[in-house]
Amino acid sequence: MKTLSTEHLLGIKYLTKEDISLIFKTADNFKRIINQPIKKVPSLRDITVANLFFENSTRTKLSFELAEKRLSADIINFSSSASSAKKGETLIDTINNIIAMKVDMVVIRHPNPGASVFLSRNIDAKIINAGDGTHEHPTQALLDAYSIRKKYGEVKGKKVVIIGDILHSRVALSNIYCLQKLGAKVCVCGPSTLIPKYINSLGVKHMSNLKEALNWCDIANVLRIQLERQDVKFFPSLREYAMVFGINKDILEGLNKEITIMHPGPINRGVELTSDVADSGQSIILDQVENGVAIRMAVLYLLAGKVKKNGK
């Protein structure tokens, strides 16, 4: 069998198209397994995984934890709010202490871009990036593309628009890389202040009219406005944002085709999506969550295959 071309999952940027196909193919098997009466397999029973969350997370953390448990790995959890990081310990010291406990793999979320790359160069464990600041969130992009593949059969040729706060979004950057590698066409839509200047260099077009963007696309991936990362005002008010870029049932019904709505969560209902859209049949938001577990199991399984046996 082919293996992944990388030793860690630091970002979609470092994956090849073949790597992504291999992850999807493995995820198909795990998706089948998590729908069986007994959802657990013993593959990772001699692997220890540390989940290091230096930033808040609900979905990603639960999803990784569940994936690890379904694979029978031993897990330790760390969240920075209840740790010595608050006492002034550096990242590398924290991690080295955890590695000294004989950990084979590390899942890390950190507010600083590049934290996972830094770790992969300094410690001897397989690193999975679960979001590093505004940089990348590879497993989210993989599960988004996988959900599109599950719904449409393939990703190639599909038109995807990413709507919202592109500037502060790691999901957007990873999604752009992933979808383009798989042959999809990607556009972004949002207020100009929230679109990064380099967006054209990625081969992505910016549309400022929501209706035009929705009429163009097959799939709309709607992002949350990340107020916690915004230190200055990028738009006048949330109400105004919701009026110009929020998607409601009337807008969807006014389109000339039926599009699919995705959202990485958490949703701010009434801002980027109204409840009747988020809960409609066109939304695959909950499928994304289920696929997330299968994708994370696949990534963990494939990287665990590269962990060296003790003494060999």
Place this chain on the structure above:
Amino acid sequence: MKQKRIIINKTKFNIIVERLSHQLIENHDDFRETVLIGIQPRGTHLCNRIHQKLSSIISNSIIKVGNLDITFFRDDFRRRQEPLEPQAIDIDFSIEGKNVVLIDDVLYTGRSVRAAMDALMTFGRPKSVELTVFIDRRFSRHLPIQPNYVGQKVDTITSEKVIVEWEEINGNDQVILLNSET
């Protein structure tokens, strides 16, 4: 240099499939309470062949048949150079309370069958599990596992390999003994 020797030719091959099918009928009657499960990847060919044969003999009965992937239950993960490629699991019925006949092409160390039994139990609690193999490589077991139905017993040494070939895959029904020693 590799030496290649045919140990079972096409005629004998078909006789064996026929015999295994009749032996199964002897113990399982009309297969109302029995399901056939082929072990991926190579056991599925024998499973399909036996299924075809059984269906032609007992025509008024629908025999349930499925494929089982054992990749995630193997005990040699990370002990191989490269991980094994998972195959499809294809069991769309309940095995709860059923008699299960596991089917594989070659029984060697018994480790695959051990993994298959673990994988099988995730689908429920069968009433009984039996094992059918085309080739039994005797005296080479690592685990206390013995088949219930055997196509042919073969005595081999570790450096030898037994390969069951199928018409739909390799162009001919035959069994080959490969010797990798000079």
